Amino acid sequence: MKGCEFKMIIPKDVLDKKTIVFDMDGTIADLYGVNGWLNYLINGDTYPYEVAKPLINMALLARLLNRLINKGYMVNIISWTSKSGSPEYNEAVKRAKIKWLKTHLKSVNFSNIYIVPYGTPKHTIQKGILFDDEEPNRTNWGQGAYTEKEIFEVLKAIA
Numbered sequence: 001m002k003g004c005e006f007k008m009i010i011p012k013d014v015l016d017k018k019t020i021v022f023d024m025d026g027t028i029a030d031l032y033g034v035n036g037w038l039n040y041l042i043n044g045d046t047y048p049y050e051v052a053k054p055l056i057n058m059a060l061l062a063r064l065l066n067r068l069i070n071k072g073y074m075v076n077i078i079s080w081t082s083k084s085g086s087p088e089y090n091e092a093v094k095r096a097k098i099k100w101l102k103t104h105l106k107s108v109n110f111s112n113i114y115i116v117p118y119g120t121p122k123h124t125i126q127k128g129i130l131f132d133d134e135e136p137n138r139t140n141w142g143q144g145a146y147t148e149k150e151i152f153e154v155l156k157a158i159a
């Protein structure tokens with residue numbers, strides 16, 4: 001064995017999908033760090049989605065994602081609207097989230113941005129690698145699901 005650096009092992013059939021999926025809230029966008037976020041959502045205000053700060057280094061993330069896109073990977077978003085929002089509010093949340101991505105990951109050409117109703121099972125939409133802060137989403141996804149803390153470790157292993 002040469003050296004002792006840790007190499008992340010990603011299952012081959014996960015890699016073969018050449019698809020990367022990101023959740024947004026709590027994964028790349030710090031929605032829950034916005035003061036009073038829940039009250040804004042309950043009151044049908046999109047403010048927290050607009051002002052949420054990036055949770056990780058967006059310049060580094062964009063660089064790695066663009067490298068993977070050049071290698072033939074699809075990069076997608078699957079993110080839920082708020083729990084009990086009206087159809088109008090959900091549409092406004094969708095616009096706010098797309099705008100957030102355009103602001104913070106401007107250079108990344110996403111293949112698909114799915115902003116879907118709260119609770120939609122993500123594994124029914126795509127397969128591949130998922131980054132999601134919610135444990136039930138990762139469990140339902142099966143192999144290839146990682147936490148927000150593992151994003152750079154996984155991406156650096158494949159980029």
Ligand SMILES: [Mg+2]
Pocket residue numbers: 023024025026027132133134
């Ligand atoms: Mg989340």
